[in-house]
Amino acid sequence: METIQIKGPYNFDLVLDRLSLDPLNSIDLKNRTVKVPLIVEQEPIVAEVKAIGTTEEPEFVINGIEGKEKAEKRIFELFQWHLPLEEIHNHFKSTDLKDIFTFHYGTPLVLDFDxxxxxxxxxxxxxxxxxxxxxxxxxxxxxxxxxxxxxxxxxxxxxxxxxxxxxxxxxxxxxxxxxxxxxxxxxxxxxxxxxxxxxxxxxxxxxxxxxxxxxxxxxxxxxxxxxxLGRPNLFPLADIGIQNALKKLYQLEAKPTHADMENYAKSWHPYLSYASLYLWRSIE
CATH class of the missing domain: 1.10.340.30 (Hypothetical protein; domain 2)
Structure with a gap:
């Protein structure tokens, strides 16, 4: 068993909420856990990540990876525990996405497991x-x-x-x-x-x-x-979900054009991936 403390904000309950959209994920919302399938050196490993902290003081217990440094490193990568979200939230406070970032405060960009x-x-x-x-x-x-x-x-x-x-x-x-x-x-x-x-x-x-x-x-x-891969600055212009979220945000009669989307996103660099994530969250 490993106990991990990271810098907040980090809302693991919102992480589990989003992961639960995929029926293949093994989620326990009540006990705040997710079981993560890993392939480490060609060996299948199941790690259980359990939240025991708060959004402001995140803390986690990891079971199933005792003595496996590569597995622990991979868990850090998947849940992006190395990346403080405070700087990202502060960046969006002065943008049109400030209300969405406030509502979904502490939501990280969690990677697919492989x-x-x-x-x-x-x-x-x-x-x-x-x-x-x-x-x-x-x-x-x-x-x-x-x-x-x-x-x-x-x-x-x-x-x-x-x-x-x-x-x-x-x-x-x-x-x-x-x-x-x-x-x-x-x-x-x-x-x-x-x-x-x-x-x-x-x-x-x-x-x-x-x-x-x-x-x-x-x-x-x-x-x-x-x-x-967790790259931070992607904004898929052709994504229907993002188009619908922008239509809702700006109360548009029709979906925005790619030129409109690029114009909206000018102030969101270098965290376009987080803008995308929070826009998706706003309509999920």
């Missing part, structure tokens, strides 16, 4: 409403992934690369989406997509590399940079 599963999820979620996107992802994971200690792990690239389009179509994948998911897995197996290397690259270099993959467009890359 970069590979993040990009696979992004591909599956493309052009689907959120409810069916979660349903399709759950079918995929529970059919081809595996479970440990009540926690689901996404199927690893070696497993997915061997699937056929027909097998995924039985889950209600479109033919193209099935091809894209298998193609991503194949690229990972063949070493064309090495996630440890991606973590060290610039946003621009990652964009140039990923955009060459079939099925990967700007929206997918931006979401991967944000939720796969």
């Amino acid at each position: 970069p590979y599963s993040c990009i696979i999820k992004c591909i599956i979620h493309q052009q689907l409403n959120l409810a069916f996107a979660h349903t399709l992802t759950e079918r995929f994971v529970k059919t081809y992934g595996f479970e440990k200690d009540g926690v689901w792990f996404y199927p690893q690239p070696e497993r997915v690369a061997k699937l056929t389009v027909e097998e995924l179509r039985e889950l209600q994948f479109s033919g193209r989406k099935a091809e894209y998911v298998i193609g991503i897995a194949t690229a990972a197996v063949q070493g064309e997509l090495y996630f440890e290397e991606l973590m060290r690259m610039s946003d621009e270099a990652i964009y140039d590399k990923l955009i060459k993959l079939r099925g990967v467009g700007p929206w997918t890359v931006q979401n991967f940079l944000m939720f796969g």
Whole structure:
């Protein structure tokens, strides 16, 4: 058991609230815990993170990773415990997003639990409403992934690369989406997509590399940079959720144009990813 104290604000209850939107996540809102599936040196590990502190004085207990330094480091990365939110909140106090940041005070940008599963999820979620996107992802994971200690792990690239389009179509994948998911897995197996290397690259270099993959467009890359790697300054202009949030915020009759969105966002740099997150939160 590890006990961790970090600098506030950090509202773990809002973290759990957002994580609970995904049915694959193992959340206990009452006991303030989440079970995290990790692959550390090819070994599946389930870590339990439990909040025992407050928003202003955050404190956590981590179980399941005793003696595993890489797992503890990964937990810090996933929950962004190394990044004080006070500076970010202060930045937005003088912007049009001040009320949203006040309402959702202390909400961090929490990463998806694994970069590979993040990009696979992004591909599956493309052009689907959120409810069916979660349903399709759950079918995929529970059919081809595996479970440990009540926690689901996404199927690893070696497993997915061997699937056929027909097998995924039985889950209600479109033919193209099935091809894209298998193609991503194949690229990972063949070493064309090495996630440890991606973590060290610039946003621009990652964009140039990923955009060459079939099925990967700007929206997918931006979401991967944000939720796969925790990059702080992404603003997906094509995201319908952000467009709807801005329409609500500015009481617009129609969704904003990309030019309008870029104009709104001028004062939100260098924390556009947090602007995106809080805009999503405002309509969830």
